[in-house]
Amino acid sequence: MQIIKDKNIVDDTWQHINDDEIIPAGEVTLSLARWQQEKHALIHHAGQLGVRLAPADDVAVLAGDVKRLALIELEFADFADGRAFSQAWLLRERLDYSGELRATGCYMPDQAFYLARVGVNSFQPEKFADLPVMLAKLNEFSVHYQRSVH
Amino acid sequence: MYQYNEIDQTLVDERVAQFRWQTEQFLAGELSEDRYRHLRLRNGIYIQTHAPMLRIAIPYGVFNSKQIRMLAHIARTYDKGYCHFTTRQNVQFNWPKLEQTPDILADLATVQMHAIQTSGNCVRNTTSDHLAGVCVDEIEDPRPYCEIIRQWTTLHPEFDYLPRKFKIAVSGAVNDRAATQLHDIGLHLVKNDAGVLGFQVLVGGGLGRTPIIGKVIRPYLEQQHLLSYLEAILRVYNLFGRRDNKYKARIKILLKETGIEKFTAMVEQEWQLIKDGRELAAERVEEMKAHFAPPAYIPEAVADKSFTQYSADDKAFATWVKYNTAAHKVAGYNAVFLSLKAPDVPPGDMTDAQLDAVADLADRYSFGEVRTTHRQNLVFADVNQADLYAVWQQLDALNLATPNIGTVTDIICCPGLDFCSLANASSIDVTKEINDALDDMDYVHDIGELKINFSGCMNGCAHQSVGHIGILGVDKKGVEWYQITLGGSSDNEAAIGERLGPAVAKDEVTKAITTILAVYVEQRLEEESFLDMVKRVGITPFKEQVYADN
Numbered sequence: 001m002q003i004i005k006d007k008n009i010v011d012d013t014w015q016h017i018n019d020d021e022i023i024p025a026g027e028v029t030l031s032l033a034r035w036q037q038e039k040h041a042l043i044h045h046a047g048q049l050g051v052r053l054a055p056a057d058d059v060a061v062l063a064g065d066v067k068r069l070a071l072i073e074l075e076f077a078d079f080a081d082g083r084a085f086s087q088a089w090l091l092r093e094r095l096d097y098s099g100e101l102r103a104t105g106c107y108m109p110d111q112a113f114y115l116a117r118v119g120v121n122s123f124q125p126e127k128f129a130d131l132p133v134m135l136a137k138l139n140e141f142s143v144h145y146q147r148s149v150h
Numbered sequence: 151m152y153q154y155n156e157i158d159q160t161l162v163d164e165r166v167a168q169f170r171w172q173t174e175q176f177l178a179g180e181l182s183e184d185r186y187r188h189l190r191l192r193n194g195i196y197i198q199t200h201a202p203m204l205r206i207a208i209p210y211g212v213f214n215s216k217q218i219r220m221l222a223h224i225a226r227t228y229d230k231g232y233c234h235f236t237t238r239q240n241v242q243f244n245w246p247k248l249e250q251t252p253d254i255l256a257d258l259a260t261v262q263m264h265a266i267q268t269s270g271n272c273v274r275n276t277t278s279d280h281l282a283g284v285c286v287d288e289i290e291d292p293r294p295y296c297e298i299i300r301q302w303t304t305l306h307p308e309f310d311y312l313p314r315k316f317k318i319a320v321s322g323a324v325n326d327r328a329a330t331q332l333h334d335i336g337l338h339l340v341k342n343d344a345g346v347l348g349f350q351v352l353v354g355g356g357l358g359r360t361p362i363i364g365k366v367i368r369p370y371l372e373q374q375h376l377l378s379y380l381e382a383i384l385r386v387y388n389l390f391g392r393r394d395n396k397y398k399a400r401i402k403i404l405l406k407e408t409g410i411e412k413f414t415a416m417v418e419q420e421w422q423l424i425k426d427g428r429e430l431a432a433e434r435v436e437e438m439k440a441h442f443a444p445p446a447y448i449p450e451a452v453a454d455k456s457f458t459q460y461s462a463d464d465k466a467f468a469t470w471v472k473y474n475t476a477a478h479k480v481a482g483y484n485a486v487f488l489s490l491k492a493p494d495v496p497p498g499d500m501t502d503a504q505l506d507a508v509a510d511l512a513d514r515y516s517f518g519e520v521r522t523t524h525r526q527n528l529v530f531a532d533v534n535q536a537d538l539y540a541v542w543q544q545l546d547a548l549n550l551a552t553p554n555i556g557t558v559t560d561i562i563c564c565p566g567l568d569f570c571s572l573a574n575a576s577s578i579d580v581t582k583e584i585n586d587a588l589d590d591m592d593y594v595h596d597i598g599e600l601k602i603n604f605s606g607c608m609n610g611c612a613h614q615s616v617g618h619i620g621i622l623g624v625d626k627k628g629v630e631w632y633q634i635t636l637g638g639s640s641d642n643e644a645a646i647g648e649r650l651g652p653a654v655a656k657d658e659v660t661k662a663i664t665t666i667l668a669v670y671v672e673q674r675l676e677e678e679s680f681l682d683m684v685k686r687v688g689i690t691p692f693k694e695q696v697y698a699d700n
Contacts, residue, residue, distance in 0.1 A: 079185070079188070079311075080188060080271070080311055081311065081393055082271075082308075082309070082310065082311025082312060082388055083388060083389055083393075085307065085308045085309070085310075085311065085388070086308055086385055086388045086389050087389075089308050089385075093424075094423065108185055108189075110168070110172065110189060111311075113307070114305075114307035114308075114310060115307075117307035118307050118308050140164065140168055141161065141164050141165075141168075141305070142160060142164065143157045143160045143161050143164070144161070144305065144307075145157075145161070145301040145302055145304055145305065145306075146302055146306055146307070147428065148307055148308070
């Protein structure tokens with residue numbers, strides 16, 4: 001599968017592991033609950049680690065973990081639920097998270113510009129066909145009024 | 151007033167291009183109804199009973215003659231020749247075609263206007279005092295701060311998908327004319343003991359189904375922290391506001407369910423973490439204030455004698471001056487209200503011809519600027535007293551000089567069942583009936599200050615909960631009924647009105663209102679306003695008379 005990362009269309013090299021699956025070697029993402037349960041055991045994991053956040057998850061619980069994480073996914077259940085925008089901002093600004101921050105799930109290409117401004121740098125659109133549209137929409141506005149993430 | 155720079159213009163132009171693409175995608179079947187709904191709402195477009203409705207922003211109610219002529223052009227070209235001014239100082243068109251809305255927005259962009267965030271679950275137009283900058287009770291002009299807030303909230307990447315709509319109002323005067331206690335955030339410009347300007351911050355006011363008066367969460371905020379404090383409130387709301395039930399999603403419910411102490415602590419805690427390093431620079435405030443510098447008042451205005459003479463000679467003119475003008479901080483000038491409440495016109499409506507004529511009058515008599523008011527009227531803020539007689543005559547010829555500002559026929563009224571798909575009952579026709587019953591202007595003037603607010607459903611667009619007399623249309627098994635409340639107020643002593651009794655039938659509303667007025671006239675003490683009498687005697691004497699036949 002392909003995604004947008006840093007304004008390029010690239011292959012998604014990550015494996016997204018369900019809570020009942022065995023964690024294989026390599027680049028894997030886990031749910032927040034599983035991460036919290038198993039993060040100590042994963043110290044010797046061969047490969048990079050990532051966490052998937054739901055809209056209601058409190059990002060502050062990752063404060064001590066962000067250095068270990070190479071990917072955090074913000075999963076939209078509903079495009080109208082804007083909590084992911086604040087989660088992204090908090091991860092970048094409050095937790096100084098510097099790894100890949102990816103939007104996934106149910107959201108619109110029209111929201112990609114805002115997501116990029118709060119620190120999301122990778123995008124998995126709902127439909128593969130939306131990739132070029134979403135890429136174009138990252139440059140939809142050439143100006144803005146507010147300071148956002150550094 | 152504020153003039154766009156290159157950044158403002160680019161942003162608005164790019165927004166039009168974005169919306170044009172979205173609309174094309176929708177019309178081509180590439181974008182679902184639900185998704186397009188969220189996108190069009192954020193560009194002011196509702197789908198109403200008869201046609202789409204387009205709500206255009208008039209930031210804090212200030213606009214100019216060029217922009218008014220554009221509204222006239224839109225009314226003629228895309229609509230049925232009229233528009234409607236709202237309680238949040240915006241303007242609406244009720245008959246545009248959906249496929250033409252991108253063209254309308256493009257036309258608006260040529261005169262520095264837009265419809266961005268005039269609906270949808272985002273931060274709406276910041277509203278303010280229609281007498282800002284000219285009123286005699288002003289602590290500080292709120293308009294520069296409103297413009298700073300307008301820019302900061304426009305396309306804010308983090309806060310465009312909030313749990314529910316979010317409204318901010320700013321007042322800079324002793325008397326609150328912006329209903330700030332009934333907004334999600336109300337800001338009062340105040341001075342501390344050292345005389346330094348800052349803001350009193352209120353949160354959680356609102357009308358609709360659950361009317362609540364806002365609460366002070368910070369008595370004094372240094373002005374340089376304005377935006378970081380708003381950011382803290384909005385972040386707390388965005389993360390913790392309810393999203394499971396749209397009727398419980400406003401910040402007023404979050405504040406109520408969390409408790410003011412805990413809610414305030416959450417905001418303060420967030421603010422402490424962000425406030426340093428993002429202060430509003432003093433130069434930026436000064437630069438913004440320069441946009442709102444006073445116009446070139448003529449010093450000789452104060453020497454005019456003709457105004458006094460005309461007032462003495464012409465009773466009708468004197469009456470109009472009494473009701474439809476306000477004192478001005480510059481001697482020799484007045485603010486003039488244009489009443490959009492002529493008896494035979496739906497409240498807040500104006501035709502294209504009136505708009506064009508008003509633009510000409512604004513250019514000639516009020517430095518080319520016009521304001522919209524919370525009560526759905528217009529204001530020329532800076533009229534030389536020597537010109538008042540001529541202005542009155544011309545407004546009268548335009549049917550814009552009914553001397554009823556602040557009186558019982560200056561009714562705030564929503565479009566109701568005639569246009570709105572949410573409404574349960576009609577409001578415009580009943581308002582006309584009330585107006586017809588109150589055609590004796592001497593009686594209207596004798597009643598004095600009395601605010602009737604009339605909404606066609608419990609969403610409360612006409613703020614009926616805070617009307618001195620509130621009327622609310624409800625649907626009972628397909629029949630229109632009307633609940634009446636007394637004693638509400640959106641002024642400094644804000645209050646939610648008390649229900650008079652059971653809802654009355656449509657053909658009983660006017661009689662109920664005239665009965666309430668008769669009770670007031672009979673039982674008032676000398677110089678006692680209607681609202682003061684309701685406070686003194688409660689609703690019982692009114693109730694007894696209104697329901698006497700039952």
